[in-house]
Amino acid sequence: MGCLIGRVRTFATHPVVLVSVAALLFVTGFAVAVWVDHRESRSAAIESEATRLDLVASLTAHEIQSVAPWESPTPGQLRAVRLLPQTAAARGGAAYVSDHQGFIVASEPATSPRALSFGDVLGDASHRMTGAASGIMTATLRDGTPVLAATRDLASGQLLMVQPLSAVAAEAPFMRGSPAFVLLVSVGCLGLAAGCVGFARSARSAGRLCTRLTRRLDASLVQGRCGVFDWDVTNARVSWSASMYQLLGYQPRGEHLTPEEVAAILQPEEGCILAMVRAAAASPASRIDHEMKARTAAGQWLWLRIKAEVVRDLLDASQHIVGFAVDITEERGQAARRADVDLRLREAVETLSEAFVLYDAEDRLVLCNSKFRNLHGLPADLARPGTTRRDITAAMLPRVTEKPLAGQHLDLPGTRRVETQLPDGRWVQVNERRTRDGGIVSVETDVSALKRSEAKLRERERRLKGSVRQAETAAQHYAALAERSLEENQAKTEFLARMSHELRTPLNAILGFADMxxxxxxxxxxxxxxxxYSHDIHASGHKLLEVIDGILQMSRIESGRITFSPQLTRIEVAIESALATMGPELVARDISVAVDVATPVLLQADRTALHDILVQLLRNSVRFTQVGGTVRICARTAGERLNLYVEDAGAGIDPEVLPRLGKPFGQTEAEYCRSGGGTGLGLAIAKGLAELHGGRIRIRSERGVGTIVLVHLPVTQPAANDRQVERGVEAHRHVLVAAE
Structure with missing residues (x-):
């Protein structure tokens, strides 16, 4: 494009062109001046001839009146008039005399055409002249000859004299000293000079305009990552626009590039750019539309799309390939990324466990996986992109039955959810939905196994209902047995409570007298x-008292007749109270206790119950810890809960025994505790009191290593009273009083 604009600029400012234009203007001005001068000279000659003819007509009329004053003159008398030979014969004119009726009675020369009246001599169109010769008119004879005509009235009729205009024109002087010619030539020269100056200014203005347009066009091409080129095949040179140089990062190398330089920069995927240009030049009707790589000045590669066509220069008949190049590096990168995404999508669709198919807005196949083809028995050549949905449906296995299914989004247009059965007995669940671009995506699942499972479930349900009826009968029987067992257990608990109470009364007397x-x-x-002996009696009585207290406390926990009064308590105070209670046993076995409370903790708990939990756990740890050992107590907060750890290095517990610990009156606990003495109710009591607080106890032990007991308690007790009401006991109302 820049080269074409440069040619226009060169053409507009070339000296030969300017001279040619100036000569053309001069010749045109001279021709106009000649034509104007000739027109003015002819007009002046006609006016002079009209004046002369008017004078001759007046003199001739006077002479005729002298020869024949009252009658029409005869031809002889008319010839006798001395002015006629000079006016009529010498100049090719004629004179006619008519009578009062208008009929011509004489004419000179006698060879004039025969006419009866003046109307036969003159045509219909006649115009009277203005100016000095006001009695003269221009007319046309019957044969088409333009003439000047003069008429005069006579006593016996009229006189008509005619003079052809051709004779007048032949005698007109041609530019003989005409001032108009000089004026026109001068004006023509001045016009030529002014035209040359104006044309030069226009050429410079056009050049500046072409320069501005070239810069704007280059700026637009740079923004669009484009470049324009002109490959002169005839002269073997290539012209690039400024945007083409900037696109590839090169500096302009003169006005033209050689084809070899361009071939070193542009490299098509197949072949050579020079061979491509030669092939295009050999076929002028062909076009070039290729994508090729281009090496930039920095050594990098860009992808360009070249589009060009063959044109022929009208000035020198040279052959050119003119076109443009567009940077498509980003487009190719996006295409590669789209292809990669499409490949991943196809792989993902292929790995689906369901049959998948996608149609476009025109119901043509876009994508399907192998499971869809295998499910419907479609050949591979049919399941290709572009196949219509009608053809695919016609090739699919016919459907035996079809029923709609309920589901979400079924009110959306194009949404369908059905369950169909194929001829081979398989069941397929079809879920179709319309995409935003108008296509259809369908996911089909083989639910044959599910259908078989549903049939089996229905059969099992039928059998289960029969079993349930049998179980209901058995449950009623077992409920009766459980109720009876509960009553027996309640009676046992009440019996133990009464027995413990009855044992405590004489035991207190024994302890008192033994102490005295x-x-x-x-x-x-x-x-x-x-x-x-009295010391042994006192010690045995205390041990028996502990057993009775444990049985009595366990019976109160099971029956729900225990006072639960949560109060704000510091955990370190509760630990000190428990250690004070266990002080004699700790001293007797020389066991130390390590207390680890990271931060002071204030919790809401029943102080007596918390004290009993710690005492029971410490007593178990002390009993199974060797003499001179250490028991460790830790307290840690976990959100809104408190974790208490009681750890010892005793004999440990077997793994198969751990699940059965904490059951009241169980033999397992008794066996676990039997080596250290006691009834085995310590963990059961601690577990019951912890659950009363809404907590729980967990035990972790290893044989020969030791045991860790975790007490997990809530910090607050907002529902303590509600829990007591659910158990049928109002707080602070039912209190079991035991006489010491």
Whole structure:
């Protein structure tokens, strides 16, 4: 494009062109001047001839009146008029005389055409002249000859004299000293000079306009990542626009490039750019539309799309290939990414466990997986993109039955959810939905196994209903047995409570008297053996009292007759209270206790219950810890909960025994505790009291390593009273009083 605009600019400012234009203007001005001068000279000659003819007509009329004053003159008398030979014969004119009726009675020369009246001599069109010769008119004879005509009235009629205009024109002087010619030539020269100056200015303005247009066009091409080129095949040179140089990062190398330089930059995928140009030049009607790589000045590669056609220069008949190049590097990258995404999509669709098919807005196949083809027995050549949905449906296996299914989004247009059965007995669930571009996506699932499972489930349900009826009968029987067992268990609990109460009364007396004897309050016993016996009686009584207290507390927990009064308590205070209670046992076995409370914790708990939990866990740990050992107590907060850890390095517990720990009156706990003494109710009591707080106990132990007991308690007790109401016990109202 820049080359074409440069040619227009060169053409507009070339000296030969300017001279040619100036000469053309001069010749045109000279021709106009000649034509104007000739027109003015002819008009002046006609006016002079009209004046002369008017004078001759007046003199001739006077002469005729002298020869024949009252009658019409005869031809001889008319010839006798001395002016006629000079006016008529010498100049080719004629004179006619008519009578009063208008008929011509004489004419000169006699060879004039015969006419009866003046109307036979003159045509219909006649015009009277203005100016000095006001009695003269221009007319046309019957044979078409233009003439000047003069008429005069006579006593016997009229005189008509005619003079042809051709004779007048032949005698007119041609530019003989005409000032108009000089004026026109001068004006023509001045016009020629002014035209040359104006044309030069127009050429410069056109050049500046072409320059601005070239810059704007190059700027537009740079923004569009385009470039324009002109390959002169005849002269073997290539012209690039500024945008083409900027696109590839090169500096302009003169006005033209050689084809070899261009071939080193542009490299098609197949062949050579020079061979491509030669092939296009050999076929002028062909067009070039190729994508090729281009090496930039920085050594990188760009992808360009070249579109060009063959044109022929009208000035020098040279052959050119003119076109443009567009940077398509980004488009090719996007196409590669789209192809990669499409490949991944196809692989993902192929890995689906369901049959998948996608149609476009015109019901043509876009994509389907092998499971769809195998499900419907479609050949591979039919399941190709572009196949109509009608053809695919016609090739599919016929459907035995079809029923709609309920589901979400079924109110959307183009949404369909059905269940169909194929001739081979398989069941297929079809879910179709319309896409935003008007296509249809369908996912089909083989639900034959599900249908078989549903049939089996229905059969099992039928059998289960029969079993349920049998179970209901058995449940009623077992419920009666459970109710009876519950009543028996309740009776056992009440019996144990009463028995414990009854045992505590005489036991208190035994402990009291044994303590008096041991301390010899009333005097010496006499024999040292009695003091030893009284000490054994007191120790055995205390142990028996602990057993009775444990049984009594466990019975209260099971029956729900226990006071639960949560109060704000510091966990470190509760630990110190429990250690004070266990102090004698700790000293007797020389066992130390390590307390680890990271931060002071204030929790809402029943102080007595919390104290009993810690005492029961410490007692178990002390009993199974070797003499001189250590028991560890830790307290940690976990959100809104408190974790208490009691850890010992005792004998440990077998894994198969752990699930059965914490059951009241169980033999397993008794066996676990039997080596250290006790009834085995410690963990059961601690578990019951922890559950009363809404907590739980977990035990982790390893044989020969030790045991860790975790007590997980809530920090607050907002529903303590509600829980007591559910158990049928109002807080602070039912209190079991045991006499000491």
């Amino acid at each position: 004897m041991r301390q010899e309050i009333l005097g010496p016993l006499g024999c040292p053996r009695y003091a030893e």
